[in-house]
Amino acid sequence: MAEASTRETYGKTLIELGKQNEDIVVLDADLSPSTMTNFFAREFPDRFFNCGLEEQNMVGIAAGLAASGKIVFASSFAIFASCRCFDQLRLCLSQPELNVKIVATHGGITVGEDGTSHQAIEDLALYCALPGFTVIVPADAIEAAEAIRVAASDYGPFYIRLSRPKTPIIYPRGYQFVLGKAVTMRQGQDATIIATGIMVAKALEASDVLARQGIDCRVINIHTLKPLDEAVIVKAASETDAIVVAEEHLAQGGLGSRVAQIVAREKPVPMEFVNLGDRYAVSGKAEELLQRYGLTARDIEESVKSVARKK
Amino acid sequence: MPNHSKMSLESTPEGNKFNLTTAELREMAKKLRRHVITMIATAGSGHPGGSLSAADIITALYFKVLRHNPQDPQWPNRDRFILSKGHAAPILYAALAETGYFPMVELATLRKLNSHLQGHADRKFTPGVEMSSGSLGMGLSFAIGVALAARLDSKAYRTYVLLSDGECEEGQTWEAALSAAHFKLDNLTAIVDYNGIQLSGWVRDIMNLEPFIQKWQAFGWYTIDIDGHDFDQILSAYQEAEKIKGKPAVIVAHTIKGKGVSFMENNVAFHGKAPTREEAERALKELE
DSSP states (O other): OOOHHHHHHHHHHHHHHHHOOTTTEEEESSHHHHSHHHHHHHGGGEEEEEOOOOOOHHHHHHHHHHHHOOOOEEEEEETTTTTGGGGIIIIIIIIOOOOEEEESSSSSSGGGGOOGGOBBBHHHHOOOHHHHHHEESSHHHHHHHHHHHHHSSSOOOOEEEOOSSSSESSTTTOOOOOTTTEEEEEEOSSSSEEETTTTHHHHHHHHHHHHHHOOEEEEEOOEEEEEHHHHHHHHHHHHHEEEEOSSSSSSSSHHHHHHHHHHHHHHOOOEEESSSOOOOSSSSOOHHHHHHHHSSSSHHHHHHHHHHTTT | OGGGOOOOGGGGGOSSOOOOOHHHHHHHHHHHHHHHHHHEEEEOOOOOOHHHHHHHHHHHHIIIIIOOTTTOOTTOOOOOOOOSSSSGGGHHHHHHHHSSSOOGGGGGGTTTOOOOSSSOOOOTTSSSSSSOOOOTTTTHHHHHHHHHHHHHTTTTOOEEEEEEEEEGGGGHHHHHHHHHTTOOTHHHHHEEEOOETTTTEEEHHOOOOSSSSHHHHHOEEEEEEEEETTTTHHHHHHHHHOOSEEEEEEEEOOOOOOTTTTTEEEEEGGGGGOOOOHHHHHHHHOOO
């Protein structure tokens, strides 16, 4: 499967947006060679501000620029763009609903070798807890580019989580991203796998294996965690009577919690969850960590079988 | 950086349309202090001390310095005032009402359900409030964003931000202090309401800020040290700050917490406590 980097896509898409709209400004907190906002910085030095290692200050500056009519992209690693500045996100962006796009790279455990301190596995819970925020986890580089374009044109605070490693391309060129509208990647009747981010490719892989075993799985990519596409979830619960949710995140507060809330309210069916549980990971290669912490296609496959038995 | 000479004359805001004399400013400050007492007493909760200490600083801005238009709070060329010490919202509301941003009768609704006047300043609810505050240490960062936008847009407006001394204990204040100097924001004036008292006692006992002026200087700021209740000093400080090129300016305004009401002055208890009806009456008498 072809692979591409979502953060490189971010860097390139920012240049494209910067050319189209003079009101786009970009902030970074000393990580621009890694978040790839340095592409924009080279092209539009007047509209790029390196805020140094001051994530809290960066969020405030972003708010001030946005309140003055700018469309602000602010980037750091997902861990620093969430935990480090949460009170600032709340008071300066969420409550006043300012037009700032936090695009964070290095989400999840696939940061790898840098280890626990750098692995953002609670960011989705934190951002989903902020009223008014739109929260997106693209499944591949093509979806990432689309999401970034939509963020630029849609007013309000956004969080977009990208990854460090290259990830498989799962969409054809010309894919149309619709904000808040989940994508049914595959139809199926026996169970539904709902996934986000890098877990979507793994869900597709798992459904291939399951199909060969005679289990017909629906696969849904929920790229927008907030606002959530409730209808697609209710439909899946009604039609397949079993749901597995897969995400590169802690058990609490991420996609699994959000989907479970809808399922419990609208159409209770058996569910299983593929995530990190309630623990931190360690240093290691991305693939090794995904194996160790149960975030592989195989783990999804087993969860589908387990949830199907409960039907 | 954009070329500053590009700034067009039509983008330069007109002067302050109230333009009070110093004697009139003193009277207006008293009037605003009376509003503060009445508002907080009516609400039954709030922070009188920090509103009273900032009254003269804010009166001078709204009635003499700021180029603003209460009939058009979003006028793109307005000077911006950002209240970082959000608990002093009552004095800002009083100034906004007296200058005409909203009807005076609304002052009596402070902190009540459905009011435009939230317990702490909130830009979503109140015309003229530039930024939400209440969690301390964030206003200076926001002001930097506003000042950078002015530079990007070649606009001549000036950005003012009022900090409390207590919030200079927040790390973010110093992140912002570093970056404002780094970005050479000479269109930014910060004022610190140095009343010396925070919620649980004297600042010097809780977390000493001294040597304070030297800290700002070391961070690359132009500093002006004044008596924050002397209008001549306040006005000349604003003028001096505006002339500085290449760096931001901070006015360290030495003030008295609870200023104007004898039993609130330097009294920690009135940081965050409403006066009783009887106390409010006494306070209003002193402010006549």
